[in-house]
Amino acid sequence: MKKYFSFFKLRLQMGMQYRVAALAGMATQFFWGFMLIFAYHAFYESNPDAFPMEFSALASYIWLQQAFLMLFTTWRFDNDILSMISDGGLSYELARPVSLYRMWFAKNLAMRLSEATLRFAPVLLVAILVPKPYGLSLPKSPWHLLLFLVTLVLGLLLTISFLMLIYGLSTRMLSSTGIRVFLSSVMEFLSGQIIPLPFFPDKVRFVLELLPSAGMQNVPLRIYSGDLSGAAMVRAIVLQIVWLFVFVIAGELLLRNAEKRAVLQGG
């Protein structure tokens, strides 16, 4: 495991170098956060009773989503890995005593953590200063904060294990753009990145909450504000763990199979 950890550390250090990208990202996320909150506020004004979440819980959801965007987006891929798959750079990875799956998992984890680390603090800080109910509320209790952090980690791992499936599928194709864009967009919708899951009609929501996509950002972001609690919360966490196992095993198999059928392009 040590080798994957060292690799993770090195990638983390490398990721922390990109300051301009972080600034640009933060600016976008502030703007986007405010825009979403204004939009939802307009809905809320028109009929508060039809609103499926408390408004302050929704505001917290949005601010946390913007602050931790880089942890959960389903469209943030590692370009090194993608180009490696398409141009045959895999050679070096395979010529070493490393498992592709663990190496790439560590790489994606490091990339997302370094990007999120550079961005989240200022967004949260400002969001806390925004007046109620438009800003980020404090967590209901230290217990909620703890559960939030645990499910945040689980959600991050689940997101990465999903990407690993896409990398695995990419190894079977000459160009992976199609499948990547398609699956990322579907997941973006299903995981509550565009509209939080409580806003879906009940029957649809029931199904959506069973899917792996619900375990990504939906769970931690709603636990934080107390929107998800009790038995529903326990069920959500169990599902997170189950899906994580399923995805990791499927991804391992996919990449192991890819090692066997590898066709390395470009000499």
Next chain:
Amino acid sequence: MIHMENVVKTYRVARRNAGAKAAFKALFRREYQEIRALDSISLDISEGEIVALLGPNGAGKSTTIKILSGILYPDSGIVECNGFVPYKERMRYTREIGVVFGQRTQLFWDVPVADSFELLKDIYDISEQTFQENQQELTELLNLQELLRTPVRQLSLGQRMRCEIAGSLLHSPKILFLDEPTIGLDAVSKLAVRQFINRLNEEKHTTVILTTHDMQDVEALSKRVIMIGKGRLLLDGTIDDIRKEGESLDESLVEFYQGIEGLGKEEKS
């Protein structure tokens, strides 16, 4: 040390005619052609040899190296290196080999070379002592003192190649695979690389298998030459088997390659 017997490797390549109509047709029905990259190759290499694999582009040299280094699975045939079946026991086997692909880099672009070396240390589980000794020795022999602290992207190709070679030897591998190690290098760097490889082979008895298009590499390095063309083994001998009186080596080689062109035509599907 290395044993290959009747190794076959084919690739499947999608083919279609040029033009929009053909492109549209290919959406529904693809035509594939099987390309035999290796067509029943057998060879044996003993410990401590330096062997050069020669052949025109697309002959199967790189495929051979990739099968021997555990990266590619052969379709059929027997491969055994140093007691391992490379593609089956990749994780254990790759600890004992070093690999340099001249056209790619194993070092991390944005960080100093020394950081990449530290990572390699953990990847290969090299003990602190061995790592320090090897790094020091390689630094001296390949003249890397100034380079270790420089980010890879700011190195010249020659400097980078020396670092790549050092990186592939930190774990004292028994076999070193070099795929076009001198490609794009200037005369001075080429000379340095050749001298170093010879020295490594003499002092540590590292088995070296290299591919190259540079006949001077071959002259300077290897007593044994294996020629591959159209996936077949055409010659296993010394450089003198290629050389003809009164011609430069390159000229002789061109004649040899032109001879290959005639081969294998009957198999085109």
